Amino acid sequence: MIAQNSQKCFQLAKNHKTVKIPHPKIYILKLFIGKKMKRYTGLIENYRSRLPVSETTRIISLGEGNTPLIELHNIPRMIGKDIKIYVKFEGLNPTGSFKDRGMTLAVTKAVEAGSQAIICASTGNTSAAAAAYAVRAGIQAFVLIPEGKIALGKLAQTLMYGAKIIQINGNFDRGMALVKEVADLAPVTIVNSINPFRIEGQKTAAFEIVDELGFAPDFHCLPVGNAGNITAYWKGYDEYATDRVCGNRPAMCGYQAAGAAPFVEGAMIDNPETIATAIRIGHPQSWDLAWNAQKQSGGWFDKCSDEKILAAQKMLSQFEGVFCEPASAASLAGALNDIHTGKIPDGSTIVCTLTGNGIKDPEIAMMQCADSKPVTIEASLDAVKKAILDNF
Ligand code: F0G
Numbered sequence: 001m002i003a004q005n006s007q008k009c010f011q012l013a014k015n016h017k018t019v020k021i022p023h024p025k026i027y028i029l030k031l032f033i034g035k036k037m038k039r040y041t042g043l044i045e046n047y048r049s050r051l052p053v054s055e056t057t058r059i060i061s062l063g064e065g066n067t068p069l070i071e072l073h074n075i076p077r078m079i080g081k082d083i084k085i086y087v088k089f090e091g092l093n094p095t096g097s098f099k100d101r102g103m104t105l106a107v108t109k110a111v112e113a114g115s116q117a118i119i120c121a122s123t124g125n126t127s128a129a130a131a132a133y134a135v136r137a138g139i140q141a142f143v144l145i146p147e148g149k150i151a152l153g154k155l156a157q158t159l160m161y162g163a164k165i166i167q168i169n170g171n172f173d174r175g176m177a178l179v180k181e182v183a184d185l186a187p188v189t190i191v192n193s194i195n196p197f198r199i200e201g202q203k204t205a206a207f208e209i210v211d212e213l214g215f216a217p218d219f220h221c222l223p224v225g226n227a228g229n230i231t232a233y234w235k236g237y238d239e240y241a242t243d244r245v246c247g248n249r250p251a252m253c254g255y256q257a258a259g260a261a262p263f264v265e266g267a268m269i270d271n272p273e274t275i276a277t278a279i280r281i282g283h284p285q286s287w288d289l290a291w292n293a294q295k296q297s298g299g300w301f302d303k304c305s306d307e308k309i310l311a312a313q314k315m316l317s318q319f320e321g322v323f324c325e326p327a328s329a330a331s332l333a334g335a336l337n338d339i340h341t342g343k344i345p346d347g348s349t350i351v352c353t354l355t356g357n358g359i360k361d362p363e364i365a366m367m368q369c370a371d372s373k374p375v376t377i378e379a380s381l382d383a384v385k386k387a388i389l390d391n392f
Contacts, residue, residue, distance in 0.1 A: 040066055043204045044104055050207070050239065051105060051200055060108045060137045064100035065204055067092045069212050069351070074319040075332075081339055084349040086217070087316070087332070088205060091324050091357030095157060098229060098355045099129035101205060102191075102198030107133040109197045110189040117142065119188040121175030123225065123278045124154030125356055130191050131163035142188060144168055144175040149277050151325065151361035171272065173283040176226075193228025194285050202229055206236025209351055210246045217250045219344055222353040223330035224254035224263060224301065225279035227290035229355065234293035250351070252299035253344075254290065255334030257309060257327075263290065263301035275306045275364065278327035278356060300343075304333040312336065313358070314368050323358030323365075331355075 043065030044051055053059065072085040090098035107130075110118055117140040120130045127143035127150075134141035141163040145155075149171065158165055168175055176192065183190050193199060210216050216237050224230050234252050241249045256264055257274030262282055269282035284290065294301060304312075313329035316322045331352035338344040358365060377383040 042104060043101060043201065044108065047204050047207055051204075052197070053105075053108065057108060057112055059104075060111060060133055061104050062094035062100065062132065062136060064093050064104050065208065067205075067208070069209060070320070070322060072320050075315060075336075078319065079336065079339065082346045083339055083344065085332075085335070086209075086213075086349070086351045087320075087322060087324075088209060088351055088353045089322060089324070090205065090353060090355050091328065091360075095125075095128045095132045096153075096357035096360055097125040097129065097325075098202065098205065098353065099125045100133075102193060102195075102201040102228070102232070103129040103133045105201035106189075106191040106195050106197040107137050107139075110191065111137045111139065113189070115187075115189040116140065117188045118191045119179055119183060119186075120144070120190065120192045121172055121179045122150070122192075123172050123280060124150035124158075124360070125278060126192060127163065127165070128154050128157040128161070131158045131161035134163065135161050140164065142166060144179055146171050146175060146280075149280060151277060152363055153360035157360075172226075172281050173270075173272075176283070176285060192285065193226055193231075199228060199232045199235060199286075202232030203236030203239065205353065206233045207240060210237070210240050213349075214246075216241070216246050216248050217351040218248075218348040219253055219299070219335070219338075219350040220250040220353070221253045221255065221331045221335040221350060223276075223279050223327050223355055224256050224290065225260075225281040225284065225327070227254070227263070227284040227286035229353070230254045230293050231286045231289040233353070234297060238296075249297060250299075252293045252297040253334060253338065254294060254299070254301045255330045256301065256303050257330060258303045258305045261301075261303040262287075263294075264303045274309075276309050276325075276327035276330060277361075278325060279330065302334055302338070304330050304337065308333040308337070310364075310368060313364075316354070317358065322354065324354035325356040325358050325361045326364050328354040328356050 042061030042063050044059050068089050069086050093100040119142040120126050121144045131141045143163050144166050147167040237249050240246050257276050259274045260272030262269045272280050272282035274280050309330050312333035
């Protein structure tokens with residue numbers, strides 16, 4: 001029998017004992033659908049059988065993954081094309097970017113191997129994720145970042161998580177080279193995407209998309225910097241298709257900022273420049289793997305100007321209510337261009353990965369909205385009424 005006690009908690013009489021239970025409706029629902037009501041505890045638990053962990057592995061997680069796949073409604077209508085566009089909003093991971101998917105596994109495996117410290121070079125998001133997961137695990141994080149070239153929110157996060165931040169007067173590529181050299185001399189585990197566990201963790205985003213849609217999209221569009229993510233998505237889709245979880249694989253479309261587009265130029269670039277600082281990279285580490293993803297999938301690389309990237313970021317915010325960081329919007333900017341030229345034909349289903357949250361880069365957001373500053377009025381009912389009626 002279910003009863004309510006004096007503290008308004010529900011109790012169930014079971015084997016001559018009373019046990020506390022949730023509200024009876026939830027309790028009964030749980031009895032019926034059992035496993036489905038399980039608390040979500042992160043992507044390693046969710047895809048355990050497809051990831052390199054054992055029963056005894058201590059999982060370092062912040063509940064990452066399980067991000068929304070949002071169907072765009074207004075933008076497809078505005079461009080007048082019969083194309084289904086979904087965005088996988090990775091900005092809703094615990095530290096605000098897709099890096100958390102790779103970091104949960106990279107840090108889990110580093111701790112399992114007995115490592116006391118991790119290190120990465122970063123344009124901002126990897127450093128934030130590394131710092132958070134290191135704190136969670138109780139180990140030290142060292143991060144190398146290009147001075148003055150990372151978004152304010154990313155710096156603030158990384159400081160708050162308590163990582164040792166080392167700024168260099170060089171770009172990401174220089175930082176990456178230094179990290180690889182120092183890891184041979186100091187007891188630190190590299191957690192950039194050259195660490196294979198990062199790719200393993202990040203491939204789960206492809207699993208989630210197929211699990212939700214029931215098939216893989218025709219085209220998967222994403223921004224490319226160091227090229228770990230395009231590699232990881234392809235690995236995920238390929239694994240699911242090989243195991244017949246889905247019957248198709250998408251064409252992988254990688255978009256780079258025009259001033260930082262080594263895959264489009266076909267050669268490494270020494271001085272990459274773009275307003276999208278997250279992908280300001282000229283020497284991608286996953287060079288061969290990303291070419292492989294593009295070729296095997298029948299996809300392509302292309303570049304977008306900074307103007308187009310910023311326009312796509314603003315469109316997503318102002319027409320769909322989705323606020324991503326500039327680099328993330330390269331996926332939609334590139335896709336819209338290819339839809340316009342017909343390279344992505346009518347009738348297609350596409351997914352664009354929005355890699356990071358717009359809140360990470362408040363300076364760019366304020367710049368984008370320079371013309372729409374908040375109005376300041378007198379604190380009276382009349383003035384508020386006038387401000388509303390004037391703006392209808
Ligand atoms: N989008 C965002 C928001 C990123 O932070 C990155 C990479 C990418 C796209 C590109 O992904 O490197 O796998 O091709 N950021 C790294 C960092 C380099 O240090 O945070 P990729």
